[in-house]
Amino acid sequence: MSANSILLDFSLDPARIIDEISRKDIVRVCKEGLEKYLAGLKISYDMLTTDGYLCLLNETGTGTIVTIRFFEQGLITINVEYYRKDGDEPKISFDNMKMLENGLRIRLEAIRSKHLPPIKRGRNVDVYLTSSDERVIEYDIDRVLFDKRSEFQKIQIVHSRSLGNMLVLDELQNIAEADLIYTETLMCRGTEDYAGKEICILGGGDGALLYELLKENPKHVVMLEIDEIVMQACNKYMNSICGDVLEKRTDDNYEIIVGDCMVHLKRYIKEGRKFDYVFGDLTDIPISDTPTGEIWDFIRMILEHSFQVLKPTGKFMTHGNGVSCPESLRMYEDQLAKLTPKVTFTKSSAFVPSFMEEWVFYQVQRDAAGNANATDSV
Amino acid sequence: MSANSILLDFSLDPARIIDEISRKDIVRVCKEGLEKYLAGLKISYDMLTTDGYLCLLNETGTGTIVTIRFFEQGLITINVEYYRKDGDEPKISFDNMKMLENGLRIRLEAIRSKHLPPIKRGRNVDVYLTSSDERVIEYDIDRVLFDKRSEFQKIQIVHSRSLGNMLVLDELQNIAEADLIYTETLMCRGTEDYAGKEICILGGGDGALLYELLKENPKHVVMLEIDEIVMQACNKYMNSICGDVLEKRTDDNYEIIVGDCMVHLKRYIKEGRKFDYVFGDLTDIPISDTPTGEIWDFIRMILEHSFQVLKPTGKFMTHGNGVSCPESLRMYEDQLAKLTPKVTFTKSSAFVPSFMEEWVFYQVQRDAAGNANATDSV
Numbered sequence: 001m002s003a004n005s006i007l008l009d010f011s012l013d014p015a016r017i018i019d020e021i022s023r024k025d026i027v028r029v030c031k032e033g034l035e036k037y038l039a040g041l042k043i044s045y046d047m048l049t050t051d052g053y054l055c056l057l058n059e060t061g062t063g064t065i066v067t068i069r070f071f072e073q074g075l076i077t078i079n080v081e082y083y084r085k086d087g088d089e090p091k092i093s094f095d096n097m098k099m100l101e102n103g104l105r106i107r108l109e110a111i112r113s114k115h116l117p118p119i120k121r122g123r124n125v126d127v128y129l130t131s132s133d134e135r136v137i138e139y140d141i142d143r144v145l146f147d148k149r150s151e152f153q154k155i156q157i158v159h160s161r162s163l164g165n166m167l168v169l170d171e172l173q174n175i176a177e178a179d180l181i182y183t184e185t186l187m188c189r190g191t192e193d194y195a196g197k198e199i200c201i202l203g204g205g206d207g208a209l210l211y212e213l214l215k216e217n218p219k220h221v222v223m224l225e226i227d228e229i230v231m232q233a234c235n236k237y238m239n240s241i242c243g244d245v246l247e248k249r250t251d252d253n254y255e256i257i258v259g260d261c262m263v264h265l266k267r268y269i270k271e272g273r274k275f276d277y278v279f280g281d282l283t284d285i286p287i288s289d290t291p292t293g294e295i296w297d298f299i300r301m302i303l304e305h306s307f308q309v310l311k312p313t314g315k316f317m318t319h320g321n322g323v324s325c326p327e328s329l330r331m332y333e334d335q336l337a338k339l340t341p342k343v344t345f346t347k348s349s350a351f352v353p354s355f356m357e358e359w360v361f362y363q364v365q366r367d368a369a370g371n372a373n374a375t376d377s378v
Numbered sequence: 379m380s381a382n383s384i385l386l387d388f389s390l391d392p393a394r395i396i397d398e399i400s401r402k403d404i405v406r407v408c409k410e411g412l413e414k415y416l417a418g419l420k421i422s423y424d425m426l427t428t429d430g431y432l433c434l435l436n437e438t439g440t441g442t443i444v445t446i447r448f449f450e451q452g453l454i455t456i457n458v459e460y461y462r463k464d465g466d467e468p469k470i471s472f473d474n475m476k477m478l479e480n481g482l483r484i485r486l487e488a489i490r491s492k493h494l495p496p497i498k499r500g501r502n503v504d505v506y507l508t509s510s511d512e513r514v515i516e517y518d519i520d521r522v523l524f525d526k527r528s529e530f531q532k533i534q535i536v537h538s539r540s541l542g543n544m545l546v547l548d549e550l551q552n553i554a555e556a557d558l559i560y561t562e563t564l565m566c567r568g569t570e571d572y573a574g575k576e577i578c579i580l581g582g583g584d585g586a587l588l589y590e591l592l593k594e595n596p597k598h599v600v601m602l603e604i605d606e607i608v609m610q611a612c613n614k615y616m617n618s619i620c621g622d623v624l625e626k627r628t629d630d631n632y633e634i635i636v637g638d639c640m641v642h643l644k645r646y647i648k649e650g651r652k653f654d655y656v657f658g659d660l661t662d663i664p665i666s667d668t669p670t671g672e673i674w675d676f677i678r679m680i681l682e683h684s685f686q687v688l689k690p691t692g693k694f695m696t697h698g699n700g701v702s703c704p705e706s707l708r709m710y711e712d713q714l715a716k717l718t719p720k721v722t723f724t725k726s727s728a729f730v731p732s733f734m735e736e737w738v739f740y741q742v743q744r745d746a747a748g749n750a751n752a753t754d755s756v
Contacts, residue, residue, distance in 0.1 A: 051441035063429035138513035
């Protein structure tokens with residue numbers, strides 16, 4: 001059950017939009033085209049707007065409303081909106097949408113035209129997620145398996161037909177069963193040697209990083225995750241990516257500590273405990289292009305404390321942002337440049353299926369020479 | 379420059395939608411929320427619909443129109459629509475959209491709420507493509523590099539910030555520079571041994587398959603592509619995936635023939651020419667769930683002719699469809715079951731970046747035992 005918004009648009013010579021006679025003619029053509037799929041349409045209202053014209057039509061006997069707008073720039077938009085109940089056929093099928101668009105394009109002598117698959121609104125299963133650069137992506141999500149608000153965030157596990165089960169935190173896609181490449185690129189599998197190493201994961205509540213690291217025979221991994229409910233959800237629904245590490249919580253070679261990673265990092269600093277690798281697997285780097293505010297302070301604080309528990313040759317490994325967000329990546333690199341001690345970094349990247357975009361990962365280490373600069377291995 | 383459609387929706391107790399007083403109250407709350415980002419809003423029209431209520435507001439002094447609809451099922455949809463010129467700031471920024479949605483959700487005591495990134499309409503660069511199962515995906519396409527209609531199809535090469543250059547045929551994403559995995563999964567790299575083999579490609583105009591096959595030291599590859607313009611476009615803009623094979627057209631170990639593959643297959647049958655592999659790299663298997671009509675006949679004809687030019691142990695390799703289209707995959711398999719000679723098949727699959735979905739590929743060969751059945755290697 002959802003309200004469907006069918007969106008069509010046509011670009012025309014702007015001159016044809018202005019005068020009333022050709023406008024009436026265009027409305028008539030649109031109405032006739034639509035009436036192949038909708039019962040009789042009646043104009044219930046129209047008005048001149050500051051940049052064009054708008055008219056509202058309703059379908060006889062139903063709640064279907066059509067809005068036709070003219071923009072002086074030479075654009076006509078058509079919205080067809082109606083409530084589609086479960087089991088109801090769509091008013092205009094996918095194939096008919098194409099025919100409608102093509103038919104109107106020809107009759108309107110449009111320069112270009114476009115239709116979108118219907119936007120479904122008000123569904124219990126939300127299928128629309130947003131990329132790092134604010135693009136809309138409709139996922140093939142068909143079920144919500146888990147939906148709870150913890151003290152820290154909104155936690156959902158949904159099922160996608162092509163990506164498997166997927167963890168969504170605060171409406172952001174985090175990791176799906178199809179995302180092994182995410183973990184492998186974060187840890188630079190095949191390049192980094194974890195055998196016999198001591199490792200600390202900050203965050204990582206989905207368990208995938210811990211699970212994959214343990215396959216590389218590290219000496220010991222400690223994981224510091226604040227959200228117990230994320231771990232319970234992933235343990236139940238994401239076994240293919242986290243195995244039994246969230247179920248067992250501890251073993252000879254690893255330990256999961258539920259708590260604020262900053263508290264434990266500070267304790268490690270006091271104790272003089274050192275690691276070969278620290279993984280920053282916390283929230284994403286913010287998209288915002290002003291480097292002020294809490295989030296960048298938090299990121300810098302995490303980095304600074306991490307370097308205090310890293311051995312001199314140790315590495316800080318973390319996820320960055322989408323390739324489509326160069327400003328955000330640059331700002332993260334600006335934070336790295338400000339760090340004490342001076343660091344150098346490399347980057348890796350991969351197309352992450354559940355993100356539907358290419359993602360950048362950082363490997364940061366102390367700069368022996370004392371000057372900060374980047375080596376790009378993307 | 380584009381018209382922007384900002385779409386919001388809120389689910390409420392249906393009882394609150396029906397009576398006029400609470401409806402007026404809801405409209406007032408929505409109006410107040412929107413007026414944080416829009417100049418004064420005035421109701422210019424409202425009406426009862428068969429399944430609810432609609433009201434139209436316009437922003438003082440601008441062409442911005444807000445449509446608020448009530449559906450008796452307990453859904454309120456809000457559309458904010460305006461023309462955004464190049465360089466204009468959005469009326470409601472991404473962060474403000476979130477605040478608006480959250481603010482209204484709380485004030486309306488909504489059970490759920492949602493907003494989408496603005497849908498851009500009427501742009502010269504079309505960023506919305508559709509998945510195999512009719513989902514809308516907004517790509518990070520920023521330029522059109524090539525745009526021409528050949529005798530056979532509409533050919534575009536566009537640039538995506540994360541996928542590189544991308545071939546789009548008749549509005550369908552075909553292959554992008556980031557899609558090596560597509561070609562490797564189609565050819566089952568690492569599993570199939572092409573050294574010393576004779577190969578025929580049907581279609582394959584982007585040149586990627588030919589380019590990758592030639593790296594495996596085949597005896598000879600012949601490629602039969604009908605559309606000269608596709609090859610010219612890919613040769614110019616897709617070099618990273620096709621190398622110089624489209625430029626050279628022929629060499630000791632390969633030959634590209636421009637023409638209808640059926641004509642040449644028939645010639646090979648007459649000549650008794652045989653191949654170790656035939657690749658079906660033509661148009662996609664149709665989505666339609668009725669196995670009638672030209673397209674399935676064409677697919678079966680291609681298969682039948684291919685097996686006539688295949689050695690007894692030869693294989694027919696082809697792309698299928700998205701994992702999200704099980705009906706379409708099943709129908710292809712139904713076609714395989716009808717074939718003479720009897721065949722067996724295996725499947726491979728991979729997440730193809732430019733498709734933004736998991737894609738299935740088929741490897742079909744004569745069944746020595748004479749009975750058709752599938753071995754699923756996905």
